[in-house]
Amino acid sequence: MKKEKSVKEKQPKELRKLQRSSVSTSNLLISIKSLAALLKASLPLSEAVETMSGQSNDENLNHIYKYLHGEIKKGSTLSEAMKLFPKVFPETIASVVDAGEKGGALEGNLVFIADSIKKEYELNRKLRGALIYPLIIISMTIAEFLGMIFIVLPKLEALFLSFPNIPKLTLYIMKIAGYIRTNWLIVLGVIIVLGIIIGLFLKTKPGKIFISWLSLNFPILKKLFTSNILASFSRTLSILLSSAIPIETALSISASTMSNYIYSKILTQIQQNVVEGQNLADSLSQHQKYFNSSFIKMVDIGEISGTLENNLMYLHEYYADDVTEMSNNIITFIEPLLLILVGAVIGLLGITILMPIYQLMNSINA
Numbered sequence: 001m002k003k004e005k006s007v008k009e010k011q012p013k014e015l016r017k018l019q020r021s022s023v024s025t026s027n028l029l030i031s032i033k034s035l036a037a038l039l040k041a042s043l044p045l046s047e048a049v050e051t052m053s054g055q056s057n058d059e060n061l062n063h064i065y066k067y068l069h070g071e072i073k074k075g076s077t078l079s080e081a082m083k084l085f086p087k088v089f090p091e092t093i094a095s096v097v098d099a100g101e102k103g104g105a106l107e108g109n110l111v112f113i114a115d116s117i118k119k120e121y122e123l124n125r126k127l128r129g130a131l132i133y134p135l136i137i138i139s140m141t142i143a144e145f146l147g148m149i150f151i152v153l154p155k156l157e158a159l160f161l162s163f164p165n166i167p168k169l170t171l172y173i174m175k176i177a178g179y180i181r182t183n184w185l186i187v188l189g190v191i192i193v194l195g196i197i198i199g200l201f202l203k204t205k206p207g208k209i210f211i212s213w214l215s216l217n218f219p220i221l222k223k224l225f226t227s228n229i230l231a232s233f234s235r236t237l238s239i240l241l242s243s244a245i246p247i248e249t250a251l252s253i254s255a256s257t258m259s260n261y262i263y264s265k266i267l268t269q270i271q272q273n274v275v276e277g278q279n280l281a282d283s284l285s286q287h288q289k290y291f292n293s294s295f296i297k298m299v300d301i302g303e304i305s306g307t308l309e310n311n312l313m314y315l316h317e318y319y320a321d322d323v324t325e326m327s328n329n330i331i332t333f334i335e336p337l338l339l340i341l342v343g344a345v346i347g348l349l350g351i352t353i354l355m356p357i358y359q360l361m362n363s364i365n366a
Contacts, residue, residue, distance in 0.1 A: 015084065018067055021060035023088045025121045029114055031056055031065070036110035045106075046072045064088060077101050091253050092236050099243035109243060116239050120232065123320050127228050130327035131221075137338045141345050148349050149177040173352045208261040216262065216290075220333050224326045229260050230295060231319035233267070238312035247308075248275050266290055279303055 031052055038048035046069060053066035064085055071081035079098035082089035089097075093113055100109030157174055180187055201207040215225040233254055240250035251274060255267035266287050273283040281300035284291045295315060302311030 015067065018060070018064055019085060019087065021064065021088070023058055023061045023064070025117065027056050027058040027061055028088065029117045029121065031061060032110055032117065033114040036107050036114065039107040039110070045078060049078070061088070078106070090257050092239065092257050095245055095249070095253055096239060096243045099245055103244060112239065112242070116235060119235065119316075119320065123228065123231060123323055126324055126327040127224065130224065130330040133330075134334050134338060137342065141342050145345060145349075149180055152349075153177045153352075154181070170352050173348075205261075212261040212263070215260065220330070224323060224330065225260075226290075227319045227322040227326065229258070229263055230291070231316050231323060233258065233263070234312045234316035234319065238309045238316060241309040241312070247280065251280075263290060280308070 034055060035048055035052055038051060039045065043051070049065055049072055050069045053062050053069055056062050056065075067084075068078065068081040071084070072078060077098070079094045079101055082094045082097060083091075086094075096109050096113055097106065100106035153174060157178070160170060160174065202211055216222055218225070236254045236257060237250055240253055241247065245253075248271060251267060251271035255264050255271060258264040258267060270280070270283040270287070273286075274280060279300075281296055281303055284296045284299060288296070298311045298315055299308065302308035
């Protein structure tokens with residue numbers, strides 16, 4: 001641990017700053033395709049990377065390519081230089097680039113990387129798109145609730161308090177609303193503190209396990225998340241194997257790049273089994289809760305026929321299509337539940353306002 005800390009301290013300040021930089025997926029995709037095009041035009045690697053340092057709209061990416069150029073001039077390979085920026089160039093990319101450099105197929109591997117980044121980007125965009133609609137509806141419902149508390153109810157409270165026999169429900173809601181208005185700073189502070197605590201918890205090992213478990217067990221959405229994970233794993237492993245990277249190394253890289261903590265730990269166990277001589281299909285079959293029988297069968301056929309990377313890419317396309325279909329249909333599944341939620345909130349607020357008026361009308365008519 002001390003050794004790692006001392007290494008980080010020795011790194012140039014510029015490098016440490018760049019390592020914290022974030023780059024959009026679209027800009028990274030364009031830059032890798034452009035780099036492949038420059039290499040195809042027979043431009044030397046050092047000159048091609050230098051050219052890339054001024055082409056992107058993202059200044060962070062330009063500075064990173066400039067640093068890569070400096071490292072290459074010092075004698076580093078492109079993959080070694082990329083490994084300095086794991087946030088921008090994940091281990092999957094660096095490994096495929098390394099295989100391309102060693103096999104004399106760097107240009108082709110860069111094109112391959114660009115295609116895989118595009119597929120992953122489109123897949124994640126569809127997944128996010130499926131979750132945006134529910135978040136918008138929930139946000140609007142919260143805004144509506146706050147509007148009633150801070151705008152509508154204060155204007156009606158004085159009127160309601162003059163009525164005889166105020167309904168208990170109305171009185172209870174008015175007290176809660178009054179408390180929130182009076183102590184809104186405290187309430188807001190508690191919410192912020194809870195948000196920070198939850199955020200910090202989710203960064204810990206138990207937090208990562210919890211969020212991974214939740215995504216795999218959340219009603220309606222669990223199949224969507226599982227298909228997305230299987231699509232991503234299949235694509236990553238296929239790319240690495242196609243680049244002539246040994247399966248043990250490919251599984252290790254796949255495990256380290258997996259976003260779901262539970263799947264990452266399972267893949268680490270599978271990688272150990274493969275190192276000990278077990279084939280991939282048999283190792284996957286020990287975790288049938290996470291890898292279904294058709295997935296395992298396709299892997300088994302691929303190992304027997306020598307077409308494992310092709311079968312994995314087929315599995316990626318299958319589960320990517322599955323994610324696309326579920327993303328398109330998720331609103332159909334969730335919309336009734338959201339309508340019930342919105343209806344319940346509106347109904348509760350409506351009853352709160354109408355019940356005292358209804359009781360007053362009854363007492364006048366009596």
